[in-house]
Amino acid sequence: RKKYARLPPGPAPLPLIGNFLDFPRTHVGREFAEMTKKYGDVVYLSMLGQDTIVLGSLEAARDLLDKRSANYSDRPTSVMVQLVGYDWFLVLMNYGQRWREHRRAVHPLMTPDIVPQYQAFQLDAARSLLRLVLQNPQDLGSHIKLYTTIAAIMMGATYGIEIREPHDKYYHMIERMGGVGEEIMIPGRFLVEAFPILRYLPSWFPGGGFKKWAADAKRDISSIVNHLFEDSKLVVRTDASRRPMIHCILDDSPSQGNTELEMMCKEVAATMYVAGADTSHATIGAFFLAMALYPEAQKKAQQELDTVVGAERLPDFSDWPSLPYVTATVKELLRWHPASHTGAPHRSIADDQYNGYLIPGGSTVLVNIWAILHDPEQYPQPDDFNPDRFLGSTGNLDVHGCDPADVVFGFGRRVCPGRHFAESTLFILVASVLSAFEIGPPVDEDGAPLPFKREATDHLIVSYVYLEATTVGLATRKFISIR
Numbered sequence: 069r070k071k072y073a074r075l076p077p078g079p080a081p082l083p084l085i086g087n088f089l090d091f092p093r094t095h096v097g098r099e100f101a102e103m104t105k106k107y108g109d110v111v112y113l114s115m116l117g118q119d120t121i122v123l124g125s126l127e128a129a130r131d132l133l134d135k136r137s138a139n140y141s142d143r144p145t146s147v148m149v150q151l152v153g154y155d156w157f158l159v160l161m162n163y164g165q166r167w168r169e170h171r172r173a174v175h176p177l178m179t180p181d182i183v184p185q186y187q188a189f190q191l192d193a194a195r196s197l198l199r200l201v202l203q204n205p206q207d208l209g210s211h212i213k214l215y216t217t218i219a220a221i222m223m224g225a226t227y228g229i230e231i232r233e234p235h236d237k238y239y240h241m242i243e244r245m246g247g248v249g250e251e252i253m254i255p256g257r258f259l260v261e262a263f264p265i266l267r268y269l270p271s272w273f274p275g276g277g278f279k280k281w282a283a284d285a286k287r288d289i290s291s292i293v294n295h296l297f298e299d300s301k302l303v304v305r306t307d308a309s310r311r312p313m314i315h316c317i318l319d320d321s322p323s324q325g326n327t328e329l330e331m332m333c334k335e336v337a338a339t340m341y342v343a344g345a346d347t348s349h350a351t352i353g354a355f356f357l358a359m360a361l362y363p364e365a366q367k368k369a370q371q372e373l374d375t376v377v378g379a380e381r382l383p384d385f386s387d388w389p390s391l392p393y394v395t396a397t398v399k400e401l402l403r404w405h406p407a408s409h410t411g412a413p414h415r416s417i418a419d420d421q422y423n424g425y426l427i428p429g430g431s432t433v434l435v436n437i438w439a440i441l442h443d444p445e446q447y448p449q450p451d452d453f454n455p456d457r458f459l460g461s462t463g464n465l466d467v468h469g470c471d472p473a474d475v476v477f478g479f480g481r482r483v484c485p486g487r488h489f490a491e492s493t494l495f496i497l498v499a500s501v502l503s504a505f506e507i508g509p510p511v512d513e514d515g516a517p518l519p520f521k522r523e524a525t526d527h528l529i530v531s532y533v534y535l536e537a538t539t540v541g542l543a544t545r546k547f548i549s550i551r
């Protein structure tokens with residue numbers, strides 16, 4: 069009792085369920101920020117007996133997750149991850165030898181020097197998004213289209229496989245894989261996470277239905293991961309500028325044909341696909357909402373594109389250094405709508421002291437990324453979408469020491485390895501769409517403005533905000549062929 073008297077402050081727990089009812093239900097970032105205002109930078113919650121720490125400031129996140137990373141790089145263990153066979157997924161892997169090996173395999177695929185190697189896949193998908201929008205602008209808000217675009221980038225860059233349309237076989241596979249991942253990460257979705265003993269219930273027993281669901285998911289996921297790997301080996305390598313990650317791992321390893329290597333390669337590729345798809349999709353979905361809400365920002369980006377790129381062609385990666393406003397728009401997007409309000413949870417390994425409080429070993433540690441990126445001291449009027457905040461006096465890109473990318477991609481040894489890839493994907497999509505189209509407020513059949521309808525899933529691990537489908541108005545700005 070004496071030890072636990074030094075826990076950080078937090079809302080009063082109820083018997084047995086602790087603070088289960090205090091966990092945010094509508095907007096994780098905003099609701100945790102309210103707790104931080106009341107209790108301080110380090111808040112303690114007991115979630116059905118699980119010690120949970122919420123860090124509400126950049127200082128606390130850096131102090132613990134960066135500076136004491138040896139103690140804060142583990143992940144909470146999940147029964148459902150094991151039951152559905154998602155244990156190959158690096159993001160959820162416990163800290164240890166296997167994690168280290170996977171991380172070592174990922175590193176050379178994602179360095180700033182290597183990431184440009186995937187530009188052909190990113191450019192292709194950006195052009196194909198323009199084509200889709202041109203053919204059917206009413207449908208732009210359709211989540212499917214944006215998802216297809218991101219899926220195409222990730223499938224191309226990881227496996228070299230082309231997704232041709234929203235309903236081809238690969239599309240269904242990755243939807244299933246992502247759907248299972250999303251489901252098992254919904255806090256409180258499976259009772260077995262709080263009461264692991266339930267995993268021994270037979271699936272036919274009342275309440276044991278989750279086991280049948282998990283067994284089906286495991287069978288499907290394993291078959292999809294194998295299928296994608298085998299198909300990627302069949303991809304004909306004709307174009308040296310299109311070398312997917314999977315070929316990089318297989319080719320650059322001295323021990324080709326080795327089954328352990330094949331297994332690692334399979335798992336790493338699936339990780340890269342799953343980790344990159346939903347987060348990038350969530351961010352680009354928010355882009356359309358931001359542009360419709362803030363026409364001034366859109367106009368400035370378009371003026372820059374018109375000056376630098378001109379009317380005769382579409383932007384490509386060579387334009388990037390000359391487009392500071394578009395780059396600032398991407399930075400602002402990462403800040404305004406962080407794809408995950410709290411990132412992936414960390415877990416402390418041993419008891420620790422911070423600011424006089426005890427952080428018990430085995431605690432789940434969450435960082436309120438959303439709150440850090442909406443701190444009015446660093447980002448005045450944080451709810452406004454304003455790329456100008458990342459420009460210097462001469463219009464150059466200047467993040468003033470507060471680059472949202474240093475926060476939104478997480479902390480310490482578990483920081484997102486896909487950061488450079490993600491920023492380049494966002495750059496080419498944002499630049500291409502703004503160059504070709506004007507995103508307007510929703511309009512009715514006579515062109516009269518309609519009230520915005522916003523869909524949000526701000527209570528989930530990956531948070532999506534969209535304009536409701538069919539409400540984005542678009543006007544073509546360029547009469548050029550989008551090949």
Ligand code: HEM
Pocket residue numbers: 158159160161171174339340341343344345347348351406407408410411412413414476477478479480481482483484485486487489490
């Ligand atoms: C806007 C896009 C993205 C955002 C906002 C994002 C954000 C994050 C965050 C917050 C984490 C957890 C970091 C932590 O534990 O502190 C993470 C982990 C990870 N991300 Fe990303 N990510 C994005 C795109 C990508 C892409 C494109 C890839 C791969 C190509 C990727 C691969 C990974 C992997 C493999 C991990 C697990 C790292 C580990 O646990 O050791 N991410 N990401």
